[in-house]
Amino acid sequence: MSTDLFDMFSKVFADYGYDIKRFKAPFIKRRLDRRMRIIDVHDYTQYAAILKEERQEFEELFASLSINVTNFFRDFMVYDRFKSSILPRIISSSHQHDKIRVWSAGCASGEEAYSLAIMFTHAIGKLNNLSMEIIASDINKKTIEYAKNGIYSAKSVEQLPLPIVAQNFQKLTNANNIVEYEIISNIKNLVTFKVGDILSNDMRCFDVIFCRNVLIYYEREAQELIVTKFHHCLKDSGYLVLGMDETLLGRKCEKLFYPLMARERIYQKVL
Ligand SMILES: C[S@@+](CC[C@H](N)C(=O)[O-])C[C@H]1O[C@@H](n2cnc3c(N)ncnc32)[C@H](O)[C@@H]1O
Structure with missing residues (x-):
């Protein structure tokens, strides 16, 4: 062009x-x-x-302009590694009665945010002195409305392990006799959905930011701005998780984060 x-x-x-x-x-x-x-x-x-x-x-x-392709536990291996290696660190460094704060930035129709809610609930469920909240935001109002509803097609959940579906979704039959799956309220209540541009977010003190498959659509300069914003919004030593096709390599903002698990695109904030 x-x-x-x-x-x-x-x-x-x-x-x-x-x-x-x-x-x-x-x-x-x-x-x-x-x-x-x-x-x-x-x-x-x-x-x-x-x-x-x-x-x-x-x-x-x-x-x-808002490409909102997504799915539950997208790139399952990333969630798996995060759960086994990063989650225990977050839990052990959280003080009693602290809230663990997670941001799903560019959450599309909510699958990423609910996957995080399911993963964290499973990990901290039995630790009754810890609680958490997930903020999930997207620039696209329609996808946020869909996400808030928390009702998904049978196709959306067909790749998930059966115990995850059984424990976190309620099976429904809609007015057209089509089977759907609704996220249970315990999980839904952990997530607050908001419409908004990442760059205008003014929330801070996150333990983790998942911003996956968003940077790829942006020019290098805008990517730098977004990543710098994330650095600002994370707690000291907080974690940033990008999509599999995204990297900080060669960017000016590269020095703001340490590639903890380069293959899975899991980074840690550098002070
Ligand atoms: C491809 S989806 C990714 C969804 C999910 N993160 C995933 O990886 O499955 C990209 C989403 O980012 C949103 N998005 C793009 N730019 C954004 C911005 N500046 N602020 C907030 N959301 C944005 C789009 O509207 C879209 O819903």
């Missing part, structure tokens, strides 16, 4: 109060092309004019 074209769409977004310069240009182009195919427009200038005039089309394009 040429710089002129990118600038033309940046201006349209800026008029609506959004900054797309932090996204990777090829990602923006793929999203534009997709929307243009759907509404059968073949010229970028014409599409830019439509966006300026039709807020509804702008909203559709904006929602399409």
Whole structure:
């Protein structure tokens, strides 16, 4: 995508109060092309004019910038390693009556946040002097509404071990006679969902931040800003977990974190 074209769409977004310069240009182009195919427009200038005039089309394009593919215990091995190596450290360094605080940043429809709630509950369930809370946020309002509901299709849970499903979900049959699975209230109540941009978050003192499969859509500079934000939001020696295709290698912010388990993308805050 040429710089002129990118600038033309940046201006349209800026008029609506959004900054797309932090996204990777090829990602923006793929999203534009997709929307243009759907509404059968073949010229970028014409599409830019439509966006300026039709807020509804702008909203559709904006929602399409939020790729919200996700699943429960995505990359199971990462959760497994986190549970065996990092969780015990967090538990042993938490003082009595401390709340363990976790942030699922870019949580999409909530599967990551609920997976964390299930994992932590299992690990600290019997330690009655410890409690926890999970803040789960996403820029996309629709996915947050879905997440709050906590009801998922049979397909979403089919890969999960049966005991996890039995202990944490309630089987339902909806009005159309379709089987669904609802997260039980003990788990649901641990998670607070919020709509919001990671960069405008002002919560602090997290023990862990899971921000998986979000940075990949951003330019290096925006990635630096986000990772610096995480450094600020974590407790001393807190943990950051990225997606399998994401890395801090070669970034200026690399020195803010130590790669504790490089393969699993588990990092620890450096002071
Ligand atoms: C591919 S999903 C990843 C979901 C989950 N973390 C996972 O790994 O399965 C990326 C999510 O990040 C959200 N997102 C992207 N940029 C964001 C930002 N700046 N602030 C909050 N959420 C963001 C998108 O809306 C989308 O729901």
